[in-house]
Amino acid sequence: MNGTGVERLAERAPLRYLLNGLRDTGEVVILLGDVVRELPQGLRKVPLVVQQMVSIGLGSMPLTVVVALFTGAVAAVQASYQFRDYVPMIYLGTVIGKSVVIELGPVLTALVVGGRVGASIAAELGTMRVTEQVDAMETMGISPTRYLVVPRVVAATLMLPVLTIFADVVAIFGGYLVAVFTLDVSGHTFTSGLKLYFHLRDVFSGLIKSVFFGAIISMMGCYYGLRSEGGAEGVGVATTHAVVASCLLILIVDYLLASFLFRVLFA
Amino acid sequence: MPEPTIAIESVSKRLGAKQVLSGVDLNVSPGESVAIIGRSGTGKSVLLKHVVGLMTPDAGTVRVEGVDVPSLGTTELLTLRKRMGMLFQGGALFDSLTVGENVGLPLHEHTDMSETQIELVVHEKLHLVGLEGSEELRPSSLSGGMKKRAALARAIALNPKIMLYDEPTTGLDPITADLINRLIRRLQERLGITSIAVTHDMRSAYHIADRIAMLHEGRIHAIGSPAEIQSTTDPAVRQFIEGSAEGPLLPT
Numbered sequence: 038m039n040g041t042g043v044e045r046l047a048e049r050a051p052l053r054y055l056l057n058g059l060r061d062t063g064e065v066v067i068l069l070g071d072v073v074r075e076l077p078q079g080l081r082k083v084p085l086v087v088q089q090m091v092s093i094g095l096g097s098m099p100l101t102v103v104v105a106l107f108t109g110a111v112a113a114v115q116a117s118y119q120f121r122d123y124v125p126m127i128y129l130g131t132v133i134g135k136s137v138v139i140e141l142g143p144v145l146t147a148l149v150v151g152g153r154v155g156a157s158i159a160a161e162l163g164t165m166r167v168t169e170q171v172d173a174m175e176t177m178g179i180s181p182t183r184y185l186v187v188p189r190v191v192a193a194t195l196m197l198p199v200l201t202i203f204a205d206v207v208a209i210f211g212g213y214l215v216a217v218f219t220l221d222v223s224g225h226t227f228t229s230g231l232k233l234y235f236h237l238r239d240v241f242s243g244l245i246k247s248v249f250f251g252a253i254i255s256m257m258g259c260y261y262g263l264r265s266e267g268g269a270e271g272v273g274v275a276t277t278h279a280v281v282a283s284c285l286l287i288l289i290v291d292y293l294l295a296s297f298l299f300r301v302l303f304a
Numbered sequence: 305m306p307e308p309t310i311a312i313e314s315v316s317k318r319l320g321a322k323q324v325l326s327g328v329d330l331n332v333s334p335g336e337s338v339a340i341i342g343r344s345g346t347g348k349s350v351l352l353k354h355v356v357g358l359m360t361p362d363a364g365t366v367r368v369e370g371v372d373v374p375s376l377g378t379t380e381l382l383t384l385r386k387r388m389g390m391l392f393q394g395g396a397l398f399d400s401l402t403v404g405e406n407v408g409l410p411l412h413e414h415t416d417m418s419e420t421q422i423e424l425v426v427h428e429k430l431h432l433v434g435l436e437g438s439e440e441l442r443p444s445s446l447s448g449g450m451k452k453r454a455a456l457a458r459a460i461a462l463n464p465k466i467m468l469y470d471e472p473t474t475g476l477d478p479i480t481a482d483l484i485n486r487l488i489r490r491l492q493e494r495l496g497i498t499s500i501a502v503t504h505d506m507r508s509a510y511h512i513a514d515r516i517a518m519l520h521e522g523r524i525h526a527i528g529s530p531a532e533i534q535s536t537t538d539p540a541v542r543q544f545i546e547g548s549a550e551g552p553l554l555p556t
Contacts, residue, residue, distance in 0.1 A: 164399075165398075165399075168394060168396060169392045169393070169394060169396040170396045170397075170398055170399070172353070172358050172392065172396065173390070173392055173396035173397075173398075173455075174398075175356075175357075175358060175385070176356050176358070176385050176388065176389075176390040176468075177385065177386075177409065177410045177413070177458075177462075178382040178383065178385040178386040178410070178413070178414060179382075179409070179410070179413050180378070180382065
């Protein structure tokens with residue numbers, strides 16, 4: 038089929054989405070390959086990686102802590118409501134602990150950081166693209182993948198597990214506060230329940246997921262940012278796409294990893 | 305006759321629905337300076353991006369120093385680009401770096417120079433463009449002319465053999481534009497740089513070019529020395545250089 042034929046087909050909305058999706062997937066895989074190839078050189082740019090770790094990690098900490106605190110608090114309220122008359126309250130700590138470290142901590146942290154960091158990366162690289170800064174970098178013989186993408190992907194992949202650990206601790210603390218001060222559950226009961234079925238592998242499963250989520254967020258931000266075009270509107274579109282794609286991929290990969298981790302690895 | 309430093313043969317490029325270039329032929333000899341003139345949207349910048357490998361032609365060849373640019377892999381392309389400098393229309397300075405860091409970046413990336421040596425080269429290049437003492441300034445605090453000059457200092461940091469200028473004087477006041485023109489001419493004369501400048505500023509074209517080529521309807525419509533272009537009877541060229549709304553070139 039000639040190019041015109043493909044273009045005519047692509048004008049039909051469902052096919053356009055399908056073709057765009059396939060194109061994006063292919064290009065992300067190529068970018069990922071470039072990142073892996075440039076990784077050894079990119080890792081030498083320690084100041085750039087540290088700068089991104091501070092921006093992504095420290096910069097996201099306040100938001101992560103607030104979200105985690107209220108997530109734990111809500112989990113305690115909801116669980117106690119469902120336990121009432123059926124399940125002893127000692128299991129409140131158990132349920133909050135497990136749900137936080139396995140699912141709520143990593144996923145909610147990733148979604149929140151995805152919104153903040155994914156948008157920030159896409160907007161920054163998008164602006165660099167439309168103002169020809171990325172072209173300038175290429176004409177100077179400097180690889181944008183090495184200089185811009187690798188530090189961001191490495192930093193996000195390293196910092197998401199760190200943020201998740203903080204989120205886990207704060208969320209459990211939030212659940213503890215609500216349980217002790219509003220639900221008439223003693224601190225001893227809550228912590229006993231927390232330790233009752235505590236498995237380190239649950240924490241590891243959450244952290245493994247967060248590594249993937251960090252890579253997804255940074256890759257989507259970089260990919261959509263670097264392919265921005267057309268000025269401010271294009272940067273806005275790229276930012277929206279980066280956040281939407283991050284959120285969708287986080288939830289899809291969460292399911293796939295959960296299936297692998299709990300049905301295969303830890304089964 | 306020496307082999308041209310830049311040889312563009314039958315280059316065609318389509319962007320979306322628009323056929324931007326339709327068989328462009330242009331040779332630039334070693335040490336020669338060619339200005340490409342033409343109306344906005346005729347593909348002048350697109351042609352320049354083909355030379356530096358930022359775009360690949362749909363058809364035709366682009367050879368730089370005998371090397372076929374579109375066929376180069378990433379590593380070979382980066383190596384070739386170290387011998388080239390490009391001045392972008394808006395300067396394209398990196399916002400997150402100071403002026404000094406912008407100029408020093410290619411030196412950090414491609415040489416084994418010490419910090420002190422890099423500082424000296426940065427100072428020298430900024431002095432050359434009349435921006436000494438601005439090392440610590442951020443690009444956001446610079447005027448349009450200062451941005452262009454800082455970008456020029458960055459483009460020549462590695463002493464390139466080939467320079468590409470994309471609208472070097474657009475948006476500048478006449479005095480700053482003349483300063484940039486003199487700088488470009490001085491660089492060519494002093495360093496023997498081969499260059500292509502894309503412009504629609506005729507004053508700039510006459511000043512910096514050994515030959516002027518007019519891009520029109522996707523092809524090189526006319527080419528000649530500044531004197532030949534000034535005295536041409538071709539109606540399209542005459543209309544363009546005189547800046548007249550009446551003639552074969554229709555408003556876009």
